[in-house]
Amino acid sequence: MVSQRTNWVDLERKRYMRTFNRLPIVLVRGEGARVTDEDGRVYLDFVAGIAVNALGHAHPELVRAIADQAAQLIHVSNLYYSTPQLELAELLGKYTCGERVFYVNSGAEANETAIKLARKYGKLNLDGAYRIVTATGSFHGRTMATIAATGQEKFQKPFTPMIDGFVTVPFNDIDAMRDALTDGTCAAMLEVVQGESGVHIAMREYVQSVRALCDERGILLILDEIQTGVGRTGTFMGYEPYGIKPDVFTLAKALGGGVPIGACLATERAAVFTPSDHGSTFGGNPLACAAGVATVRTIVRDRLAENAAAMGSYFVGRLESLRQRDGRITEVRGRGLMVAFDVAGDYAPRLVQECLTRGLIVNATGPNTVRMVPPLIITRADIDEAMGALEGSLNTIRRVTHHDRLNGAPAASSRPTRRGAAMPTARKRARR
Ligand SMILES: Cc1ncc(COP(=O)(O)O)c(C=O)c1O
Known part of the structure; x- marks a missing residue:
């Protein structure tokens, strides 16, 4: 018998109270600063459960402490x-x-x-x-x-x-x-x-x-x-x-x-x-x-507060230099690993979706603000990878916005996004 894969997105729509506008990925595993979805696609997690997973995912000492205590x-x-x-x-x-x-x-x-x-x-x-x-x-x-x-x-x-x-x-x-x-x-x-x-x-x-x-x-x-x-x-x-x-x-x-x-x-x-x-x-x-x-x-x-300070200022520095090159970022703010930037239109939620297709999880706190609160264990290499995804996403939105304007479509920022709608690009790439 072929077992049918559960459609978790549909099940959520049917059974959960209508409280969350979730992004359409079903996360099943995590390790360090990365999480994996049910299709095996790996994402760099710069939301960390909204500033929760300070040690990243499945940190061996945290896992051991929980397991030992649970047994006791x-x-x-x-x-x-x-x-x-x-x-x-x-x-x-x-x-x-x-x-x-x-x-x-x-x-x-x-x-x-x-x-x-x-x-x-x-x-x-x-x-x-x-x-x-x-x-x-x-x-x-x-x-x-x-x-x-x-x-x-x-x-x-x-x-x-x-x-x-x-x-x-x-x-x-x-x-x-x-x-x-x-x-x-x-x-x-x-x-x-x-x-x-x-x-x-x-x-x-x-x-x-x-x-x-x-x-x-x-x-x-x-x-x-x-x-x-x-x-x-x-x-x-x-x-x-x-x-x-x-x-x-x-x-x-x-x-x-x-x-x-x-x-x-x-x-x-x-x-x-x-x-x-x-x-x-x-x-x-x-x-x-x-x-x-x-x-x-x-x-x-492990001096993770010090790491947060060092990585936070590196991250803000990289975002600042992007802001200077790209007028679409209007302001960068940060202290330690609480980092945000504003964009010049109400397309922050779209930017979040674009980042997801590039394997980066970030979060929009409003129509024009993107926030990042990654695990305190992140490295410069993680930030460099995130910057690549952010820049690529901004460029895609620029191209799409330009294309829409030429074709008389509404501006990218005012396009409706369906609640819980599956994102075709992410899905396709995930299965590759
Ligand atoms: C500053 C602050 N206070 C309170 C809360 C509420 O915490 P909880 O969602 O665990 O109730 C949050 C959650 O985002 C927060 O950021």
């Missing part, structure tokens, strides 16, 4: 002590300013924890102040509290009314921040590099001034380091080059190297939870924390 104890309730979560707490205490930790399973949950902590801090120390000031362009998650914190209306609109207590002010505008802080404010919450909206970097003086304002008012500075933390920006924590320390910060993404784990860390003064204030069934379970220990140890031992 996968899960146990937080009603009891377990060793990996305390080992990880000790490591995080060593490499960050976080004195106490609470573990969860995702970034949004880590921020929920920070928000609850700030509200309790306000009750205890600030006459019940509960407002949190956040920034435009920020992204803090998809739960009801974290979309209220997120400074982008598009994430809030379908779900109004929003939870009360969040005020959003323009990013990098210290006067706006100062004006927004009132006696009702318990915290300011920021990312030092906004990833989701396309790698927008907080200015040094801005972050230092926000820190000073928080100190003056006795309120908490919460940093969402879910994307920036654990080596991504070229230092272990994103706040390090700013010469300040937050009172509360959150981690997720890279912390488990791909195994879901999030964490909210706080200084002793800010860690005001008492028993039954907060909890999590899975948060901090032995499997996730063993992955966290292996990931953090490897990042520190």
Whole structure:
């Protein structure tokens, strides 16, 4: 009997909620900075699960740690002590300013924890102040509290009314921040590099001034380091080059190297939870924390934050010189291995598809912004290969756009793309 190959794209369309505009590749395997699809086609992965696979795919030490822990104890309730979560707490205490930790399973949950902590801090120390000031362009998650914190209306609109207590002010505008802080404010919450909206970097003086304002008012500075933390920006924590320390910060993404784990860390003064204030069934379970220990140890031992700094500046340098040659790139931004560029039209999603046909995975954060957050293990050779695919893709779009114009077709940028539509070129090449 000939077995029929499952059409995973059709199955997804039928069974999954309509939440993701996926690219039509079915990924089945990964090794290092590369992933392989079901047709055996290999891609250079410059998305890395959106800044998650810091060690790349199938890193032997992470694989071993997960397998060993799974064979020993996968899960146990937080009603009891377990060793990996305390080992990880000790490591995080060593490499960050976080004195106490609470573990969860995702970034949004880590921020929920920070928000609850700030509200309790306000009750205890600030006459019940509960407002949190956040920034435009920020992204803090998809739960009801974290979309209220997120400074982008598009994430809030379908779900109004929003939870009360969040005020959003323009990013990098210290006067706006100062004006927004009132006696009702318990915290300011920021990312030092906004990833989701396309790698927008907080200015040094801005972050230092926000820190000073928080100190003056006795309120908490919460940093969402879910994307920036654990080596991504070229230092272990994103706040390090700013010469300040937050009172509360959150981690997720890279912390488990791909195994879901999030964490909210706080200084002793800010860690005001008492028993039954907060909890999590899975948060901090032995499997996730063993992955966290292996990931953090490897990042520190192999100096992967330093590699992120070096490779990030090489990458930005190459993109900058491309920008100077090709007017279609209008701006390049980067810190460590959070790198993005803007293009001169709304064809970033098309560029992403073109890159895919050339074996490179990148991501569009908007119609004209392409973002890259590759594994921290990448090499110059990987970046050179990615640059080849990016340049080739830009050239193809240029040719197609020119051809379309000659034939009176709509501009390349305004062509509709079918959700989940199979990309003929990629498929054909994959089968070759
Ligand atoms: C800065 C930041 N905060 C929070 C989140 C939400 O994390 P999660 O998707 O794990 O809930 C993200 C995810 O992209 C993020 O980049």
